[in-house]
Amino acid sequence: MPRYAMVIDLQRCVGCGACSIACRNENNVPEGIYWSNKITETVGVFPNVRYHYIPTLCNHCQNAPCVRGCPTKAMHKLANGITMHDPHKCIGCKYCMFNCPYGVIYFNWGKPHQFWRNKDELIKGCTASPVEETKAVDGRVIPYYNPDRAETSDGIRPKGVVEKCTFCDHRVKKGELPYCVEACPAKARIFGDIKDPNSAVSKLLGKHRPFRLREGIGTEPHVFYIRNFNPAQYEATKGAA
Amino acid sequence: MRIKYTVWLSVLGAGLLAGLYTMVRLFLEGHILFNANDVVIWTLPIGSYVFFALTSSGLGLLSSLGFLFGVRTYKRAGKRLVLLAIAAVLAAFVSVGLELGSLNHIYYIFLSPNFGSPIQIMGSIYSIELVCLLGKFWRLHVNDAQSGVSKLFGIGSFVCSLFAPLVLGSVFGITEARPTFFGSFLPVLCLVIAVVSGVAAFMVYTVIHSLVVKGPYREANDLLLEDLAVKHTFTLFIALLFYLLWAILRSATSLPDFATDVNFALALFLFIPFAMGLVPAIRASHWGKLVAGGLTLITIFKLHMEVLLGGQVRPVGPKAEGLPAVLSYSPSIWEYLVLVFSLAVLLSLATFAEKYLRLDAEAA
Numbered sequence: 096m097p098r099y100a101m102v103i104d105l106q107r108c109v110g111c112g113a114c115s116i117a118c119r120n121e122n123n124v125p126e127g128i129y130w131s132n133k134i135t136e137t138v139g140v141f142p143n144v145r146y147h148y149i150p151t152l153c154n155h156c157q158n159a160p161c162v163r164g165c166p167t168k169a170m171h172k173l174a175n176g177i178t179m180h181d182p183h184k185c186i187g188c189k190y191c192m193f194n195c196p197y198g199v200i201y202f203n204w205g206k207p208h209q210f211w212r213n214k215d216e217l218i219k220g221c222t223a224s225p226v227e228e229t230k231a232v233d234g235r236v237i238p239y240y241n242p243d244r245a246e247t248s249d250g251i252r253p254k255g256v257v258e259k260c261t262f263c264d265h266r267v268k269k270g271e272l273p274y275c276v277e278a279c280p281a282k283a284r285i286f287g288d289i290k291d292p293n294s295a296v297s298k299l300l301g302k303h304r305p306f307r308l309r310e311g312i313g314t315e316p317h318v319f320y321i322r323n324f325n326p327a328q329y330e331a332t333k334g335a336a
Numbered sequence: 337m338r339i340k341y342t343v344w345l346s347v348l349g350a351g352l353l354a355g356l357y358t359m360v361r362l363f364l365e366g367h368i369l370f371n372a373n374d375v376v377i378w379t380l381p382i383g384s385y386v387f388f389a390l391t392s393s394g395l396g397l398l399s400s401l402g403f404l405f406g407v408r409t410y411k412r413a414g415k416r417l418v419l420l421a422i423a424a425v426l427a428a429f430v431s432v433g434l435e436l437g438s439l440n441h442i443y444y445i446f447l448s449p450n451f452g453s454p455i456q457i458m459g460s461i462y463s464i465e466l467v468c469l470l471g472k473f474w475r476l477h478v479n480d481a482q483s484g485v486s487k488l489f490g491i492g493s494f495v496c497s498l499f500a501p502l503v504l505g506s507v508f509g510i511t512e513a514r515p516t517f518f519g520s521f522l523p524v525l526c527l528v529i530a531v532v533s534g535v536a537a538f539m540v541y542t543v544i545h546s547l548v549v550k551g552p553y554r555e556a557n558d559l560l561l562e563d564l565a566v567k568h569t570f571t572l573f574i575a576l577l578f579y580l581l582w583a584i585l586r587s588a589t590s591l592p593d594f595a596t597d598v599n600f601a602l603a604l605f606l607f608i609p610f611a612m613g614l615v616p617a618i619r620a621s622h623w624g625k626l627v628a629g630g631l632t633l634i635t636i637f638k639l640h641m642e643v644l645l646g647g648q649v650r651p652v653g654p655k656a657e658g659l660p661a662v663l664s665y666s667p668s669i670w671e672y673l674v675l676v677f678s679l680a681v682l683l684s685l686a687t688f689a690e691k692y693l694r695l696d697a698e699a700a
């Protein structure tokens with residue numbers, strides 16, 4: 096059985112956000128919820144300022160606190176290492192959100208995709224209403240509904256349950272890459288079996304010195320970051336006392 | 337008297353109706369009605385749950401004094417104490433039930449239990465505690481505190497009342513995500529708070545009961561109240577010490593980002609009822625007990641909210657994008673109504689039981 100992991104090459108990442116948009120489309124993610132997100136860190140004092148852009152998603156931790164704390168096993172591990180969520184078993188206690196040290200789990204506070212449930216026309220007598228738009232393309236709640244998502248979980252998760260990235264388990268099952276990996280124009284995301292020494296992820300981790308988020312707390316995240324984008328040049332100096 | 341009673345029943349009825357209406361709205365619209373979000377996740381209803389659950393454990397422990405350990409003063413109050421503990425745990429269940437996003441999936445707690453989860457353990461212990469309390473009440477109602485079955489319920493309830501606050505504290509305390517927000521000290525603090533709130537709640541209840549219902553038990557009530565006032569002052573002193581110790585631990589954290597300010601106002605509001613209890617004249621008077629007990633309960637509720645929110649107001653990871661470093665929170669009307677519903681359930685049960693269940697009867 097493989098153990099899936101992702102490597103994110105920060106030198107290649109241009110911060111375009113294509114991963115997040117692709118994820119939203121693939122997984123029918125509602126507004127206000129981010130399976131794929133980013134941390135923007137600004138460092139330095141003006142005018143010597145730069146920012147770091149770190150794409151984030153569920154880390155599919157080996158030692159996942161969200162799984163350990165879930166009272167109904169709605170949050171569980173698959174044999175391939177993916178941290179999966181079953182919305183049917185979820186009681187909406189939100190303890191996984193409380194427990195996740197990475198802030199990547201979101202709750203459906205109300206009915207998802209509220210915008211697309213709106214019956215009002217944008218411009219009266221001129222444009223269609225969001226509901227009509229959805230109906231016109233035979234979508235389920237949203238016009239860009241992707242039925243593939245429903246192969247392993249709910250296509251759209253109902254109100255009252257949590258949701259988060261699943262490494263696109265429904266695609267991985269069919270031998271496809273997670274959609275954020277597919278969509279990244281800079282090939283900054285590399286996905287594969289970390290147990291296979293010949294996989295691209297294993298080779299990269301062997302070649303570079305990776306880091307993981309909040310490594311010290313022992314969650315064993317399986318999203319690794321390598322390199323860093325930094326075009327800055329500086330004149331060699333030893334500084335001054 | 338009759339008019340006052342009717343007004344009281346109407347107030348309770350209004351509370352219950354408002355709660356049922358809130359339940360329907362939550363079911364239809366979801367928890368968007370709360371002022372919670374993906375950063376401040378657990379809000380007033382969870383604070384209310386913690387308050388009622390711990391108070392119930394405190395009342396359960398207090399009832400064990402008479403039922404299990406044979407302390408005379410508490411034997412007479414046993415039935416009322418057990419009833420209040422039952423009412424408080426049900427009030428806690430109302431709060432937490434209305435906080436759950438998908439209450440309709442709750443049966444998975446039994447079908448797919450994760451016994452490693454502190455929430456699962458806490459839910460199990462409080463459910464067993466409820467069963468033991470019901471059993472204890474039944475034994476007291478049939479005037480038997482000595483048989484094997486009664487002892488079994490008595491021991492079960494005592495053990496549950498002791499462990500439930502510890503497990504409840506660990507729900508927060510063992511989260512890796514927020515190590516310095518709560519810490520492993522929290523379970524102990526919860527146990528101390530449970531005892532204080534149980535004593536304070538029963539003292540307030542007994543004062544009001546003896547003012548409203550003038551029965552043949554007044555003298556016995558006076559003895560009980562005297563003992564409760566002493567216990568209240570003493571347990572408050574312990575709670576105050578633990579609160580200060582907790583504050584010191586928090587302010588000594590090496591992660592300044594996670595350190596929350598010590599709320600000296602809360603320490604002061606724990607100190608005032610303690611100081612009141614030190615003055616014999618105040619301690620002996622009904623109003624003194626009422627004010628001191630009431631102040632303790634309000635402060636403890638505030639303390640629960642402070643602990644709860646203190647661990648959540650700083651966004652974690654990417655959730656910090658576009659948000660201030662520290663978020664603020666104030667409850668929505670629906671969250672207040674959950675609290676009102678829980679309180680109405682508790683008081684309705686107590687009112688009903690006072691009228692129909694002979695709470696002053698002492699078991700042999």
Ligand code: SF4
Pocket residue numbers: 152153154155156159160161162178194195196197198199200259314
């Ligand atoms: S990143 Fe958070 S949600 Fe994902 S496995 Fe780790 S603890 Fe769970």
Ligand code: SF4
Pocket residue numbers: 164165166167168169170180184185186187188189190191192256257
């Ligand atoms: S919200 Fe759902 S998935 Fe998360 S801990 Fe509770 S039951 Fe488990």
